[in-house]
Amino acid sequence: MTIDRRKFILAAPALIAACAGPQTLGYDGPKVTSIMAFKSQRKLYLLHGNKALKTYPFQLGFAPVGHKQFEGDGKTPEGTYIIDRRNPQSEYHLSVGISYPNARDRAFAAAHGRSPGGEIFIHGTPDVVAGRKDWTAGCIAVTNPEVEEIYAMVGDYTPIFVKA
Template structure:
């Protein structure tokens, strides 16, 4: 019996979810090639090329205007990043990591004698904050059912463009 490398790679997220006890739907549609998040509109789109496959409303950090500069500022980063990790055991249902801070973010914060912060994710929403506006510490929060879709649809190294 031969093992198909692609099946292993594509099946790994489902295996992780099975071990964590959380359900993630499988996704068989067009590949998500990028993500666009518009902070002012609170809209996130999963794209295949220039075509939106799926859209979501979201909540931001508690200080939603402007680019994240320092740890604890409550802002959500703006710019171009990558999805660089996933957490099936997130305190926020599920989460996919955003590669903030980049080298420019680190240099800016250090020049001001501060930390840029980190641990920025697209994640779910605990029941205790459902319906609240802009409650995160700088992350992008969607509903739990929606983060399950995002987790299944978005691969690591997918670019994410966060605009004001």
């Protein structure tokens, strides 16, 4: 069987896109200047100045009350961090990284002879846990369509404020 050149040229972009992982949306609206996450309300706000551009409900770590202190404690960090990385190949659809642990978090854990943990993200939700409440190991989980919007709207170095 032969593939004619025109069919190959037309099919190549689709093949490349299929290998690239989840597709992300484009965004050309106002810049997201900060993110506010209120754990007790389970609400995440993408802000431009003091105006909310988008609001999302979310799920937390399996031990949702209190600030993350140690690896494996199931808590979601509280405090001021930045978005410091993104993962288009995340096990949880897409994800943007939160800069936990900061220097204070590392010092506290070290003073107790423990690891602070890490790898905290805003990420999507695998089908296996959809609908379960507070199931992550400390991350902030939103739906897959929501994380696609967040991934497109939020740039690296955006501050994120996580409150109780």
